[in-house]
Amino acid sequence: MAGYxxxxxxxxxxxxxxxxxxxxxxxxxxxxxxxGLGSYILAQEIDPKVDPLSPDNKIIFATGxxxxxxxxxxxxxxxxxxxxxxxxxxxSNSGGFWGAELKFAGYDLIIVEGKAAQPCYIYIKDDVxxxxxxxKYWGRLVSETTSxxxxxxxxxxxxxxxxxxxxxxxxxxxxxxxxKYRAAGRSGVGAVMGSKNLKAIVVRGSGCVEPAExxxxxxxxxxxxxxxxxxxxxxxxxxxxxxxxxxxxxNENGIFPTNNFQKAYFPDAxxxxxxxLAEKYLVKKDPCYRxxxxxxxxxxxxxxxxxxxxYETIWAFGADCGVNDLAAIIKANNLCNEYGLDTISAGATIxxxxxxxxxxxxxxxxxxGPELKFxxxxxxxxxxxxxxxxxxxxxxxxxxxxxxxxxxGVPELSMSVKKQxxxxxxxxxxxxxxxxYATSNRGGCHVRGYLISPEVLGEPExxxxxxxxxxxxxxxxxxxxxxxxxxxxxxxxxxxxxNADDYRDLFNFIVGENYTTEELLTAGERIWNLERVFNLKxxxxxxxxxxxxxxxxxxxxDGPSKGHKHxxxxxxxxxxxxxxxxxxGVPTAEKLQALGL
Numbered sequence: 196m197a198g199y200x201x202x203x204x205x206x207x208x209x210x211x212x213x214x215x216x217x218x219x220x221x222x223x224x225x226x227x228x229x230x231g232l233g234s235y236i237l238a239q240e241i242d243p244k245v246d247p248l249s250p251d252n253k254i255i256f257a258t259g260x261x262x263x264x265x266x267x268x269x270x271x272x273x274x275x276x277x278x279x280x281x282x283x284x285x286x287s288n289s290g291g292f293w294g295a296e297l298k299f300a301g302y303d304l305i306i307v308e309g310k311a312a313q314p315c316y317i318y319i320k321d322d323v324x325x326x327x328x329x330x331k332y333w334g335r336l337v338s339e340t341t342s343x344x345x346x347x348x349x350x351x352x353x354x355x356x357x358x359x360x361x362x363x364x365x366x367x368x369x370x371x372x373x374x375k376y377r378a379a380g381r382s383g384v385g386a387v388m389g390s391k392n393l394k395a396i397v398v399r400g401s402g403c404v405e406p407a408e409x410x411x412x413x414x415x416x417x418x419x420x421x422x423x424x425x426x427x428x429x430x431x432x433x434x435x436x437x438x439x440x441x442x443x444x445x446n447e448n449g450i451f452p453t454n455n456f457q458k459a460y461f462p463d464a465x466x467x468x469x470x471x472l473a474e475k476y477l478v479k480k481d482p483c484y485r486x487x488x489x490x491x492x493x494x495x496x497x498x499x500x501x502x503x504x505x506y507e508t509i510w511a512f513g514a515d516c517g518v519n520d521l522a523a524i525i526k527a528n529n530l531c532n533e534y535g536l537d538t539i540s541a542g543a544t545i546x547x548x549x550x551x552x553x554x555x556x557x558x559x560x561x562x563x564g565p566e567l568k569f570x571x572x573x574x575x576x577x578x579x580x581x582x583x584x585x586x587x588x589x590x591x592x593x594x595x596x597x598x599x600x601x602x603x604g605v606p607e608l609s610m611s612v613k614k615q616x617x618x619x620x621x622x623x624x625x626x627x628x629x630x631x632y633a634t635s636n637r638g639g640c641h642v643r644g645y646l647i648s649p650e651v652l653g654e655p656e657x658x659x660x661x662x663x664x665x666x667x668x669x670x671x672x673x674x675x676x677x678x679x680x681x682x683x684x685x686x687x688x689x690x691x692x693x694n695a696d697d698y699r700d701l702f703n704f705i706v707g708e709n710y711t712t713e714e715l716l717t718a719g720e721r722i723w724n725l726e727r728v729f730n731l732k733x734x735x736x737x738x739x740x741x742x743x744x745x746x747x748x749x750x751x752x753d754g755p756s757k758g759h760k761h762x763x764x765x766x767x768x769x770x771x772x773x774x775x776x777x778x779x780g781v782p783t784a785e786k787l788q789a790l791g792l
Contacts, residue, residue: 286726362389456617512527514619544596627649
């Protein structure tokens with residue numbers, strides 16, 4: 196057996212029972228691993244209508260067959276559960292080294308069930324698995340918890356995954372953090388850990404992931420690394436400036452959402468760009484396990500240092516809040532890392548609050564902190580801290596923008612899909628990407644089918660971003676391929692340079708299979724449909740395949756994409772047709788049967 200460890204851990208926090216179970220390889224290969232396998236197990240084992248914060252929900256930490264292997268960017272793992280933010284299936288991806296370490300310890304995934312009577316953490320060292328008391332770590336910030344746990348286990352090479360105070364306080368925008376600065380950020384997965392009184396999982400392994408075909412793998416890796424290094428995005432843009440290389444590019448296309456998507460062009464974009472970050476604050480690059488791209492940043496400002504910020508973070512606390520102070524954005528990012536908050540949702544929620552304040556919905560007397568004014572550097576720092584701590588009005592912000600705006604009777608001022616905040620691209624100027632936002636299985640999300648790649652960056656080819664032609668087919672293809680990449684345990688950024696055939700070869704040579712490209716993409720389609728069916732059973736209506744009213748009805752007011760709205764009503768029927776679903780957006784019996792679901 197290669198690629199897979201062939202073993203999973205089941206930890207019941209209610210009873211204290213720990214079981215090691217064999218992995219069903221037939222099922223594993225049908226759903227690949229990672230996101231696919233984790234989602235399949237979750238769908239099999241929980242009622243989709245379960246309360247996400249109840250002991251009956253489960254949380255799964257899943258690696259892919261290529262996680263921990265010699266494949267480039269093979270440090271990824273997924274956190275799969277039912278989301279307290281959206282009510283959909285949640286599957287949040289993180290890099291760093293924790294996922295690879297879990298494979299080295301001999302496990303493909305961990306299924307955590309029930310709820311501990313008091314705060315605890317799970318300790319794994321190869322065959323040794325223990326549930327340990329974590330009361331002394333409860334309430335502590337992420338970096339401190341990480342350092343103290345490494346001290347307690349007496350092994351500086353162990354890897355720590357933990358939640359911060361935001362997860363403990365059950366904020367539906369709380370993240371799961373690993374190695375202090377890496378985040379499985381979206382959908383509130385940190386709150387599910389908090390609801391189980393699970394503070395952390397510490398892992399140390401002594402094994403390795405050997406390929407089935409060492410010589411073929413070695414030859415293939417040489418070819419793929421060359422492709423990654425020669426690609427403009429993965430070989431130059433991301434290594435030199437991190438993900439924030441996108442700031443000026445997206446702004447120049449007039450799709451850089453500003454002041455809670457009231458505009459789409461930010462005049463001060465260069466002041467918060469990746470180029471400015473590199474010039475003023477960058478200490479070093481901070482790559483994940485076996486990553487030749489090294490987009491991760493490690494920055495220092497006013498004596499304070501840490502991982503990040505990423506493009507999405509810079510946008511959320513920057514242009515979306517009308518802030519051009521990069522030092523303040525870095526500080527807000529550091530607070531999200533420490534408290535364990537999703538930076539996209541945190542920044543976008545503050546932006547929403549700023550519009551609510553601007554329009555008179557939030558009154559000055561409600562605030563126990565700085566005025567929520569667009570452009571306020573002070574506001575983004577202090578309100579992020581208060582959100583993380585669940586303090587005063589910050590506790591209201593920590594519920595996310597949809598619940599915040601809804602509490603004032605104007606949910607349409609939340610720029611979210613299925614209650615999850617949209618990321619840093621205005622869909623009015625990228626029609627395919629907007630369709631992907633509306634149909635994403637986890638709500639507002641850019642990494643379920645990154646159509647910015649062809650529509651803006653020209654990878655694998657340049658397509659007209661305003662045109663509707665072929666966009667449904669592009670969305671389906673990118674969504675299916677992304678499901679494959681997430682399930683393999685690789686980073687999505689490899690897809691700028693690699694194609695479906697490359698992923699097929701990696702899987703076949705490392706695992707010892709003989710999948711065709713079509714079979715691999717069908718596995719991606721199977722995963723997408725599995726998630727869709729889960730959501731339908733959970734009560735998520737296809738009517739929620741939509742965008743905020745503003746983006747459908749109000750044209751972009753100025754800049755390079757001026758005058759455009761998103762034409763979702765024209766695209767959605769075609770998308771459902773391309774997916775083989777009925778006109779209401781429900782997978783047909785024939786489609787599910789064809790996919791073996």
